[in-house]
Amino acid sequence: MLTELYEQIYEKIKQSNPIIIHRHVRPDPDALGSQRGLAAIIRQQFPEKNVYTVGEEVASLSYMGTMDNVPTDLYEEALVIVVDTANRPRIDDKRYSKGSYLIKIDHHPNDDQYGDISLVNDQASSCSEIVSDLSFYLKDRFSMNDEAARLLYAGIVGDTGRFLYPATSAHTMRTAAQLMEYDFSASEIGQLMNTHSKKVAHLSGFVLQNVEINDLGVAHVILTQEVLEQFDAEDDDTAQVVPLPGTIEGVICWGVFVQQTHGGYRCRLRSKGPVINEVAKRHGGGGHPLASGANAKDMDEIKEIIKEFDEAIMEWNDA
Numbered sequence: 001m002l003t004e005l006y007e008q009i010y011e012k013i014k015q016s017n018p019i020i021i022h023r024h025v026r027p028d029p030d031a032l033g034s035q036r037g038l039a040a041i042i043r044q045q046f047p048e049k050n051v052y053t054v055g056e057e058v059a060s061l062s063y064m065g066t067m068d069n070v071p072t073d074l075y076e077e078a079l080v081i082v083v084d085t086a087n088r089p090r091i092d093d094k095r096y097s098k099g100s101y102l103i104k105i106d107h108h109p110n111d112d113q114y115g116d117i118s119l120v121n122d123q124a125s126s127c128s129e130i131v132s133d134l135s136f137y138l139k140d141r142f143s144m145n146d147e148a149a150r151l152l153y154a155g156i157v158g159d160t161g162r163f164l165y166p167a168t169s170a171h172t173m174r175t176a177a178q179l180m181e182y183d184f185s186a187s188e189i190g191q192l193m194n195t196h197s198k199k200v201a202h203l204s205g206f207v208l209q210n211v212e213i214n215d216l217g218v219a220h221v222i223l224t225q226e227v228l229e230q231f232d233a234e235d236d237d238t239a240q241v242v243p244l245p246g247t248i249e250g251v252i253c254w255g256v257f258v259q260q261t262h263g264g265y266r267c268r269l270r271s272k273g274p275v276i277n278e279v280a281k282r283h284g285g286g287g288h289p290l291a292s293g294a295n296a297k298d299m300d301e302i303k304e305i306i307k308e309f310d311e312a313i314m315e316w317n318d319a
């Protein structure tokens with residue numbers, strides 16, 4: 001039962017000091033929102049506790065706050081909470097394992113079970129929705145506040161593509177509405193998240209012009225190092241162009257393949273129906289049923305992935 005886990009997590013937080021919160025590498029708004037939103041709730045509820053958030057900074061998401069420097073010896077006594085991270089290899093800052101107790105809070109399929117307590121709700125739109133659930137369930141014992149509400153709202157908006165993706169439930173909308181009752185500007189958050197740098201705007205133009213779409217509805221675009229250089233863009237900038245092929249009529253599954261500096265391609269894979277995380281797993285990745293990541297060593301492997309997408313669509317059409 002989720003509510004039993006909420007109680008267990010609450011008890012552990014109450015007992016612990018310091019508390020160090022981790023999330024996944026290359027964080028998105030949900031990773032940062034659930035990480036910093038949770039920290040904001042704990043800090044207000046338990047002002048005597050030392051709460052830290054760790055991991056690499058992302059300049060483009062600086063409106064979601066900054067990270068803390070934590071000396072390693074602090075881990076010895078620490079409760080470590082990892083949010084929004086399905087697999088241990090993806091946790092940012094490997095010192096997470098040095099804590100005295102580990103809690104996992106996540107919404108991805110639970111392929112890698114870790115943590116002394118593991119709160120995994122793969123029906124939730126986002127990890128920020130789960131942290132909101134935790135607070136709204138515990139009420140006065142773990143109160144929501146303005147800062148946390150702003151961060152968690154941003155996380156939900158981020159992971160649902162502004163309430164577009166199928167993981168957006170009636171409960172997601174009710175949670176977002178509850179968060180909006182707090183004092184922050186939801187519209188400002190929406191605008192910030194809808195604003196791209198000029199280089200990403202130009203890269204978006206490239207993606208829309210060069211995407212190839214086959215008869216089955218598989219779209220793909222290759223972003224070589226040469227293309228990235230042309231737009232002065234880096235691997236991280238490509239996250240923002242991933243939804244674009246899905247906005248084109250007839251596209252069901254798609255991939256944005258980003259050439260890496262060390263060779264090989266990072267594959268950002270998406271679907272509007274057919275389950276694709278099994279495809280991702282066959283190519284060194286994984287993730288959500290409709291949003292996954294993988295790795296391809298060369299163009300031949302990219303072609304294989306596209307072929308497997310064709311098959312996934314054919315099976316889905318037959319079902």
Ligand SMILES: [Mn+2]
Nearest residue numbers: 030084127159
């Ligand atoms: Mn997430």
